[in-house]
Amino acid sequence: MGEQSPDGGRKTAKATERAAPSGKSAPAKKAAAKKAAAAKAGAASKKASAKKAPAKKASVKASVKKAASVKKAPAAKKVTVAPKKATARVKGTGPAKAVVHPPGDESRTALVRRARRINRELAEVFPYAHPELDFDNSFQLVVATVLSAQTTDLRVNQTTPALFAKYPTPEDLAAANPEEVEEILRPCGFFRAKTKSVIGLSKALVEDFGGEVPGRLEDLVKLPGVGRKTAFVVLGNAFGRPGITVDTHFQRLVRRWQWTGETDPDKIEADIGALFPKSDWTDLSHHVIWHGRRICHARKPACGACPIAPLCPAFGEGETDPEKAKKLLKYEKGGFPGQRLRPPQAYLDAGGKPAPPLGAG
Numbered sequence: 001m002g003e004q005s006p007d008g009g010r011k012t013a014k015a016t017e018r019a020a021p022s023g024k025s026a027p028a029k030k031a032a033a034k035k036a037a038a039a040k041a042g043a044a045s046k047k048a049s050a051k052k053a054p055a056k057k058a059s060v061k062a063s064v065k066k067a068a069s070v071k072k073a074p075a076a077k078k079v080t081v082a083p084k085k086a087t088a089r090v091k092g093t094g095p096a097k098a099v100v101h102p103p104g105d106e107s108r109t110a111l112v113r114r115a116r117r118i119n120r121e122l123a124e125v126f127p128y129a130h131p132e133l134d135f136d137n138s139f140q141l142v143v144a145t146v147l148s149a150q151t152t153d154l155r156v157n158q159t160t161p162a163l164f165a166k167y168p169t170p171e172d173l174a175a176a177n178p179e180e181v182e183e184i185l186r187p188c189g190f191f192r193a194k195t196k197s198v199i200g201l202s203k204a205l206v207e208d209f210g211g212e213v214p215g216r217l218e219d220l221v222k223l224p225g226v227g228r229k230t231a232f233v234v235l236g237n238a239f240g241r242p243g244i245t246v247d248t249h250f251q252r253l254v255r256r257w258q259w260t261g262e263t264d265p266d267k268i269e270a271d272i273g274a275l276f277p278k279s280d281w282t283d284l285s286h287h288v289i290w291h292g293r294r295i296c297h298a299r300k301p302a303c304g305a306c307p308i309a310p311l312c313p314a315f316g317e318g319e320t321d322p323e324k325a326k327k328l329l330k331y332e333k334g335g336f337p338g339q340r341l342r343p344p345q346a347y348l349d350a351g352g353k354p355a356p357p358l359g360a361g
Contacts, residue, residue, distance in 0.1 A: 122287035129286035158358035197225030236282035249292030
């Protein structure tokens with residue numbers, strides 16, 4: 001029972017040889033399994049990253065596109081600034097720059113100072129400023145001013161010589177035939193209404209004031225066709241009594257300069273009168289009106305040729321190039337005739353030219 005046969009021993013050895021490898025491979029199997037799992041995880045990771053790649057690529061494209069859109073965004077609009085002073089400049093050189101601060105928060109004191117400085121500057125530019133209606137006496141001035149409504153002073157000046165030659169006094173015009181007066185005044189426009197006004201005011205002068213033009217505001221505004229504007233023109237230029245003439249040019253400029261926000265002529269007159277001493281009122285009116293007619297036009301202001309550009313909050317509304325702006329200047333500033341056929345000598349001495357009579361050229 002204790003002895004084994006040779007065959008049985010050999011069988012046992014073979015069985016042992018077969019069993020040995022299986023016993024040794026247990027750790028190896030674990031390592032292999034781990035290696036396989038790692039390989040599998042790596043493959044899965046690569047696969048996942050491969051799937052995520054297009055999204056990453058798309059996000060890069062979006063970033064590039066966003067950057068491009070930022071680059072293409074329009075640049076902020078440049079703020080136009082006024083030159084320090086519109087004096088003669090060397091050709092090819094630009095004007096010196098000075099930022100103009102909008103006077104929205106401007107104090108009352110600052111507004112008064114700016115307004116008075118503008119008037120002083122304009123007095124230097126237009127030292128020969130005068131009423132642009134031809135007249136020899138207060139009667140001719142009041143009639144010419146009434147006729148100037150809805151037309152130019154030039155057209156009135158071209159029309160009144162024939163009128164005053166035929167009707168030199170209030171008595172003559174009061175007794176005139178309306179149809180004959182209408183024919184003379186036809187070039188002025190609204191000739192029927194104007195004929196009625198000048199004949200009516202002539203009758204009032206004869207009947208109520210002895211044929212003389214009154215020198216008081218309250219009397220002048222009672223005359224047919226005469227309002228505060230006309231009255232102040234007469235008072236300031238025929239009687240030497242200060243007054244502010246609020247015509248269309250004056251209204252436009254004082255609002256453009258932000259001296260007032262009013263649109264009613266009487267309120268404008270009150271606002272502007274409070275900024276200046278009474279003694280300045282008549283000349284101030286001439287300076288502002290002249291500037292409006294020659295430089296600061298309604299549609300195309302000649303900003304580049306404006307002497308008060310640094311003081312103007314509206315600088316840049318018109319042409320700012322100095323050379324182009326010069327071409328927009330009118331009357332003597334542009335080398336053209338003025339509005340009067342018989343201007344003062346000071347105007348002629350300054351280079352101004354008299355206007356041509358009606359029908360001449």
